[in-house]
């Protein structure tokens with residue numbers, strides 16, 4: 376399969392040509408903010424739908440605001456750029472994209488000049504069989520240190536430390552606790568559990584990213600498609616061990632089941648029935664098999680008014 380080209384500052388370029396100066400703040404300090412999102416191929420519609428673009432643009436702008444840098448593109452420009460990179464690569468399959476705004480200036484205090492690239496890549500599902508997780512001994516960085524609400528590249532070093540330790544210890548993925556000792560999230564995903572028939576997830580003030588998938592589930596998919604309310608509350612460590620089911624969710628993770636935590640099997644140690652239902656319904660919505668929520672799916676090839 377051919378290599379996908381990158382949209383960089385207004386032009387489609389080959390991967391090898393998408394380069395940044397080594398002394399830029401972007402390379403040296405990782406001064407960037409980004410979004411990760413997916414577009415889904417719908418065979419019946421012969422269309423590629425990017426999921427919840429507007430919400431990703433809004434969050435990108437919030438991250439840019441917190442980092443005090445601006446990028447000279449409107450949401451309409453970004454919308455067109457996403458469709459240009461998908462169309463320009465003639466993509467007719469599911470694809471993941473990173474949308475990255477970065478600072479080219481030099482130094483810790485650099486806020487300008489800035490640039491932006493959109494990097495599409497093929498990325499399969501994380502795991503259908505379910506993950507074996509551990510509670511990490513690394514603490515999720517807190518809002519007054521390196522806020523996770525702010526989606527910048529350097530934040531991911533916290534998750535990387537936890538992930539590498541989890542793997543070294545024989546697990547698939549870590550669950551990070553926050554400085555208050557409550558459950559925060561996974562390295563790049565929001566955490567949900569099922570206890571006593573109810574879906575539970577930590578609040579947005581638990582040192583978690585304000586996840587778009589989380590909002591999709593809490594505000595619409597769970598109550599209005601599945602008839603299930605989600606409880607947002609703090610979760611204790613020991614609740615993890617007696618949960619009936621659990622899953623990670625996110626644009627990249629989609630709905631990824633968790634089957635054990637610290638070697639305690641959840642339920643019967645298989646992917647749980649509620650997790651399966653959430654997964655099926657979510658995948659139908661993002662792909663447009665379920666025709667509801669059309670406003671969340673930006674078509675690539677059909678003309679759209681933005």
Ligand SMILES: Cc1ncc(COP(=O)(O)O)c(C=O)c1O
Nearest residue numbers: 563564565584586587588625626
């Ligand atoms: C740290 C973190 N938490 C949660 C999520 C899930 O967020 P979203 O559903 O917006 O992709 C992500 C994914 O980007 C993430 O990186």
